[in-house]
Amino acid sequence: MTFKIALVGCGGMGRRHAHGYIELRKYFDTVEMMAVCDVHHDVAATVASEIGEATGSTPDIYTDFDEMIAKADLDGVAIVTSTPMHHRFAIKAMNAGLHVITEKxxxxxxxxxxxxxxxxxxxxxxxxxxxxxxxxxxxRLTRALIEAGAIGTPYFALDIGVGSSNGAVMHSTVWRAKKEQAGGAPLDAGVHNADMLLYLLGGANTVFAETTINEKQRTLRPMSEVAPGLAAMYDHRKEDGFSIGDTVEQTAVDTAFAVIRFKSGAIGQLLMTDTSHGQSLGVSTISGSEGTMYRPRSRSGESPRIVRGDGSEVTGDALLDLVPDFELDDITSTLWNGVKQISSYDMDFREIDSKILAYEYLDMVQAAETGGQPEVGPQEGMDALALAYALMESSVSGLPVSIEDVAEGRVSKFQDDIDAEMGI
Ligand SMILES: NC(=O)c1ccc[n+]([C@@H]2O[C@H](COP(=O)([O-])OP(=O)(O)OC[C@H]3O[C@@H](n4cnc5c(N)ncnc54)[C@H](O)[C@@H]3O)[C@@H](O)[C@H]2O)c1
Structure with a gap:
């Protein structure tokens, strides 16, 4: 059976989804992109023609989501708009009988x-x-190693992403400067850090954090200056009402310093800011009773590294000896050219990004076809967002907050403004 899908939101990440779909079609013919939608026709058309050239089948173009849902023959939608539209479109789509995958x-x-x-x-x-x-x-390998006890009992994690955007608007996207649009590095990017910490260390109980907006006046700079590695995927997007060089008011938190207590008893420290001028510091480690795990940058293909108390190191293929049963799942293995055991890989960013997106689509389709849950469903999606928002809620209250209370709405002062502004 072919699963018929549409893509809504064809900006930077939407184009990356198109590349993911093109990658998927190299290995599987079980998903077909029927339509793409963006409020900007030419933005959607760029993505549609890229898909058409690569796969021989050009999706229909829409500028109105409701019209697309009513007219297109679909089983599901991928929602890749800016964040404020995720829930609106997801709810409409599910109520219309469609399965949904939404960006984080x-x-x-x-x-x-x-x-x-x-x-x-x-x-x-x-x-x-x-x-x-x-x-x-x-x-996947890092998690298998931790679960196998390769660093012993995890004591604490350091997750430090401290750098400078030189006063620029994050990713050249104005919505990312705005609190009510779920912007700001600690939230928009921090939700990835939150998911990874939970993935590697299990659930978390509480967060205490201080957050602030250090730089309220930002400049809209071109993506080629802000994130040169991604610029080619973002050059077609449109920024309504703003031009390069404009000043943008930043209302989203740009700096967060947090301490997390995990259910296991482990402690985590999460630091994120893009206002650290003259200093760039990236630390991603988990220390335990038998050593420290140095986590590679996601999508770098680099091997994890374990350093023991005596200074000895385990990395590369030697890690696989610690987890002899570790194997990639069938879909990932197919996308990674058939390998089952892997300790590093050498691919460019676009290829890696596309393979991961292909996996995400296939995981969603598998859940739809079997009546099961995707790997990252409502529970996992909410857990990560609750941890990221717990930083903001703790800073507003001046107290440690329970992540479950944030997830279930018992603590929501920071978010109440956003909900009110967006009418939910
Ligand atoms: N997983 C990742 O690594 C990753 C990376 C980047 C972005 N994202 C997420 O992807 C989403 C999009 O981010 P982006 O960087 O592509 O932003 P973007 O601003 O480049 O793209 C958003 C697109 O959505 C379109 N859009 C907005 N409202 C719409 C509507 N009502 N109907 C149709 N189209 C509409 C816009 O015109 C724009 O083209 C965000 O939620 C972001 O957090 C995830």
Missing amino acids: PMGLTLKACRQMRDVSKATGNVMAVAENYRRDPMN
């Missing part, structure tokens, strides 16, 4: 996510989240 974060706020979760439950349609970092084979 799952929804604008936890209230939006709860609505999505409830509609998925009521309709029985899949609500998957395209959280990509954990699907990197190196992160």
